[in-house]
Amino acid sequence: MAAIFRTCAHTGLKVHNQAERLIKVHAVAGVLSILFGGIAAVLVLLTRWPAVHLLDPVNYYRALTFHGMNMLIFWIIFFEIAILYFAAPIILGSRVAWPRVGWVGFGLMVAGSLLIDVAILQGRADVMFTSYVPLRAASHFYLGWILFAVGALIGVCNFLATLVVAKTERTYEGSIPLVTFGAASAAIIAVVTLAHGAIIYIPTWLWSLGIVQNIDPGMYRLVWWGLGHSSQQINVTAMVAVWYLLATLTVGAIPVNEKVCRTAFLLYILFINLASAHHLLVDPQLSPAWKIWNTSYGMYLAVLASMIHGMTVPASVEVAQRRKGLSKGLFEWLAKAPWGNPGFAALVLSLTLFGFMGGITGVTFGAEQVNIISHNTLRIPGHFHSTVVAGTTLAFMGLTYFVVPLIWRRAIVWPRLATFQVYAFGLGIMIFAAGMTTAGSYAVPRRHWDVQFTSSIFQPPIEPAAHFFLGIMGIGGLLAALGGALYVGLTVVSVFFGKRIPDVAGAVPLAAVPQDTGRHTPISGTLVLVFVFLGAFVIYYFLNWKWLSNIWLIK
Amino acid sequence: MSIQPLKGVWWKKVDASEKLWLGIALVWCLILFAMMPLWHLKGGQNPSFETYRTTAEQYMKKVDALVAKRKVGEEKGMPVVAPDPKEDVYMLGRLWQWSPVLKLKKGETYRLHLSSLDLVHGFSIFPLNLNFMVLPGYDYVLTVTPTTTGEFYVVCNEFCGIGHHQMVGKILVE
Numbered sequence: 001m002a003a004i005f006r007t008c009a010h011t012g013l014k015v016h017n018q019a020e021r022l023i024k025v026h027a028v029a030g031v032l033s034i035l036f037g038g039i040a041a042v043l044v045l046l047t048r049w050p051a052v053h054l055l056d057p058v059n060y061y062r063a064l065t066f067h068g069m070n071m072l073i074f075w076i077i078f079f080e081i082a083i084l085y086f087a088a089p090i091i092l093g094s095r096v097a098w099p100r101v102g103w104v105g106f107g108l109m110v111a112g113s114l115l116i117d118v119a120i121l122q123g124r125a126d127v128m129f130t131s132y133v134p135l136r137a138a139s140h141f142y143l144g145w146i147l148f149a150v151g152a153l154i155g156v157c158n159f160l161a162t163l164v165v166a167k168t169e170r171t172y173e174g175s176i177p178l179v180t181f182g183a184a185s186a187a188i189i190a191v192v193t194l195a196h197g198a199i200i201y202i203p204t205w206l207w208s209l210g211i212v213q214n215i216d217p218g219m220y221r222l223v224w225w226g227l228g229h230s231s232q233q234i235n236v237t238a239m240v241a242v243w244y245l246l247a248t249l250t251v252g253a254i255p256v257n258e259k260v261c262r263t264a265f266l267l268y269i270l271f272i273n274l275a276s277a278h279h280l281l282v283d284p285q286l287s288p289a290w291k292i293w294n295t296s297y298g299m300y301l302a303v304l305a306s307m308i309h310g311m312t313v314p315a316s317v318e319v320a321q322r323r324k325g326l327s328k329g330l331f332e333w334l335a336k337a338p339w340g341n342p343g344f345a346a347l348v349l350s351l352t353l354f355g356f357m358g359g360i361t362g363v364t365f366g367a368e369q370v371n372i373i374s375h376n377t378l379r380i381p382g383h384f385h386s387t388v389v390a391g392t393t394l395a396f397m398g399l400t401y402f403v404v405p406l407i408w409r410r411a412i413v414w415p416r417l418a419t420f421q422v423y424a425f426g427l428g429i430m431i432f433a434a435g436m437t438t439a440g441s442y443a444v445p446r447r448h449w450d451v452q453f454t455s456s457i458f459q460p461p462i463e464p465a466a467h468f469f470l471g472i473m474g475i476g477g478l479l480a481a482l483g484g485a486l487y488v489g490l491t492v493v494s495v496f497f498g499k500r501i502p503d504v505a506g507a508v509p510l511a512a513v514p515q516d517t518g519r520h521t522p523i524s525g526t527l528v529l530v531f532v533f534l535g536a537f538v539i540y541y542f543l544n545w546k547w548l549s550n551i552w553l554i555k
Numbered sequence: 556m557s558i559q560p561l562k563g564v565w566w567k568k569v570d571a572s573e574k575l576w577l578g579i580a581l582v583w584c585l586i587l588f589a590m591m592p593l594w595h596l597k598g599g600q601n602p603s604f605e606t607y608r609t610t611a612e613q614y615m616k617k618v619d620a621l622v623a624k625r626k627v628g629e630e631k632g633m634p635v636v637a638p639d640p641k642e643d644v645y646m647l648g649r650l651w652q653w654s655p656v657l658k659l660k661k662g663e664t665y666r667l668h669l670s671s672l673d674l675v676h677g678f679s680i681f682p683l684n685l686n687f688m689v690l691p692g693y694d695y696v697l698t699v700t701p702t703t704t705g706e707f708y709v710v711c712n713e714f715c716g717i718g719h720h721q722m723v724g725k726i727l728v729e
Binding site: 127285 | 567594
């Protein structure tokens with residue numbers, strides 16, 4: 001079967017029709033997942049907001065399990081596989097290595113996600129996203145995980161095989177582009193992650209069938225987090241690749257030194273998965289030495305990588321803007337950036353919220369001892385809603401406003417609403433996560449139906465301040481839900497009813513990369529910003545050690 | 556440009572301003588790393604690594620023995636236990652209660668054992684905000700010195716089924 005290509009009029013990229021179709025189906029599955037997960041999100045939110053306390057306990061825990069699976073796994077991984085079908089075949093102008101295998105992978109992912117969603121809705125898998133043994137779900141829940149993981153692994157292998165095809169068929173010259181390099185890093189991390197998924201879910205599935213008798217809960221937690229946390233590291237890595245992509249599409253970004261950017265991706269591959277230990281810091285079964293080495297990603301070298309990207313991405317924007325002549329003072333380049341472009345707004349919000357909120361809280365709560373005052377409180381979901389939602393999801397939303405015009409070749413129906421969507425979602429999640437994290441510092445537990453403890457034998461008094469912050473969480477969450485609903489609505493309506501975009505250069509506005517003037521372009525504005533970030537980091541980090549020192553002595 | 560192949564040599568010398576940030580970020584990472592071993596040496600709050608294998612039956616026996624020896628009363632049907640300082644104190648988690656109620660003294664040090672008879676639970680002293688995991692089959696020993704007085708509660712903060720939110724215990728510190 002000969003591959004059929006078209007040439008994109010807007011980017012000049014060669015597009016294999018199979019790559020395009022695979023991107024479309026994975027993106028559609030992703031958007032459906034965020035719709036399902038989003039409905040559950042609102043139900044969960046309105047239950048955890050004590051002033052509303054909507055659902056009964058059974059439905060609350062069910063909705064929470066459903067929310068976690070559809071958001072953290074289905075939405076993000078479907079979208080990531082779509083990105084992989086863009087990052088190798090389309091960017092490199094190659095054919096997809098194994099189109100039919102790609103469809104098999106997609107089919108497995110759909111089958112797996114359906115099995116899981118059905119199991120949860122049947123009420124036979126009220127076990128949360130983590131399904132810690134010996135808590136038991138129906139066996140089709142575990143089978144669903146296995147099918148989904150194998151399907152995703154096939155998508156990842158197809159990406160890696162396409163890299164080989166592109167290289168041997170010489171569809172490009174030189175080194176692969178930075179975005180592809182970042183996607184490849186995410187793919188390698190994904191292989192490790194999905195392997196953990198297989199290692200833990202195959203025995204657990206057999207256990208649910210009665211074939212395996214006993215699974216040690218400590219061992220389960222250790223291996224499971226090799227899947228659970230590492231899958232979030234795929235998100236981080238894919239998100240950073242999308243940052244570079246959005247920066248290119250919206251301002252024609254120029255990385256200052258690609259050696260630095262690529263080395264940072266390499267640090268992710270080598271170290272980031274150690275952070276699975278973040279979840280095991282107050283567990284009985286592991287030694288302090290093990291905890292310290294792993295929770296620190298081997299001396300924080302993956303944090304170093306994020307701090308590098310946090311500088312190189314804005315620096316690439318600054319260089320491009322300054323070369324366009326916006327070089328007055330420290331921040332003209334930023335002030336006159338395309339703030340009305342949803343892709344650019346998503347980039348800035350994603351990067352800022354990921355760094356200032358998600359990154360700082362994650363590293364702080366991931367310190368072995370500070371985890372004593374964070375573990376399983378609302379501080380934890382507060383942290384990861386800043387990384388996975390404000391960071392990854394927002395970046396993917398911004399990218400969608402390019403996927404629809406470039407891949408579906410349909411215009412976004414209300415472009416100004418798209419911009420509003422990005423700001424509403426970003427601001428909403430920021431308020432939500434701030435409220436949630438702060439409520440957590442009053443020991444409010446996560447995954448808990450009733451913080452007023454009305455039906456338990458003792459009624460611990462809850463601090464009025466914690467109530468207040470749960471209210472903040474509720475208000476921010478509603479704004480984010482509005483943003484999320486607009487995202488799904490805009491995407492679906494544009495795909496079906498958006499104006500067809502003619503294949504003429506310039507019909508989709510993309511930023512041009514400014515000419516190299518040959519002169520040195522300063523990145524002083526970026527440096528100021530990263531030092532502000534470092535200041536916030538230092539303050540928050542040591543404040544937490546101060547708070548830790550106020551609790552009881554323990555060893 | 557990030558979506559075009561790089562031609563020629565891109566392994567170039569790092570710009571001075573990038574180098575500055577790289578250096579400072581690396582130093583900060585090393586400080587982050589050093590804090591944890593340092594706190595083990597100098598700090599007062601460190602996760603324990605005193606862990607034993609146990610079973611539900613073995614652990615239950617130890618809890619019962621402690622209750623028989625040190626029971627000083629009952630609160631809402633739950634035995635209240637006032638252990639001697641330095642003594643081994645046993646608390647168990649099960650669907651959906653923490654027992655017994657403990658009566659401790661401020662400034663005294665106790666060896667607090669934690670285990671679960673059934674599922675994974677989360678031991679969270681509320682509103683103090685001190686959290687540890689409790690796994691069935693593991694006897695986790697925390698050496699604890701209460702430094703504040705009052706009524707504290709033990710909340711379960713790991714999902715353990717439909718009655719999870721009802722699982723609340725109590726610790727009194729005098």
